[in-house]
Amino acid sequence: MEALVALGIGTLTAAGIYLVLRRRTFPAILGIALLSYAVNVFLFVSGRLMLNAPPVLIDKTGAGVYTDPLPQALVLTAIVISFGMTAVVVLLALGAYLSTRSDRMDMDNGPDAEEEAGQ
Numbered sequence: 001m002e003a004l005v006a007l008g009i010g011t012l013t014a015a016g017i018y019l020v021l022r023r024r025t026f027p028a029i030l031g032i033a034l035l036s037y038a039v040n041v042f043l044f045v046s047g048r049l050m051l052n053a054p055p056v057l058i059d060k061t062g063a064g065v066y067t068d069p070l071p072q073a074l075v076l077t078a079i080v081i082s083f084g085m086t087a088v089v090v091l092l093a094l095g096a097y098l099s100t101r102s103d104r105m106d107m108d109n110g111p112d113a114e115e116e117a118g119q
Contacts, residue, residue: 005045012038025093025103029086036082040075047071 012034019031047068097103 001049002045005041005049009038009041009045012041023105025096025105026090028105029089029093032089033082033086036078036086040078040082043071043078044075045071 016031016034016038019027019034022028022031047070050067053067093103
């Protein structure tokens with residue numbers, strides 16, 4: 001089960017990095033979302049993978065079998081925050097697209113940009 005989860009995390013990370021390196025805004029936003037999902041799954045798995053185990057200790061005498069509730073709480077908080085930030089970034093990208101009619105992320109406008117700026 002650990003190998004399957006590790007393969008899923010690796011796939012999400014690879015797809016996220018590929019999309020972030022694109023020159024368009026919307027694939028880059030999807031790549032950032034995939035990277036945040038990969039981090040969330042990694043944090044969730046760090047609390048031990050156990051089936052049918054309670055998230056808290058039941059008896060006070062022994063340790064028993066339980067899962068760590070802290071990664072679950074961190075992931076839940078991270079999901080809410082990443083959803084809100086993704087919505088904000090999508091709206092910013094949509095505003096930039098509507099104003100320029102292009103979603104390309106060019107760092108410069110080519111060799112003629114310096115000549116036009118000087119005139």
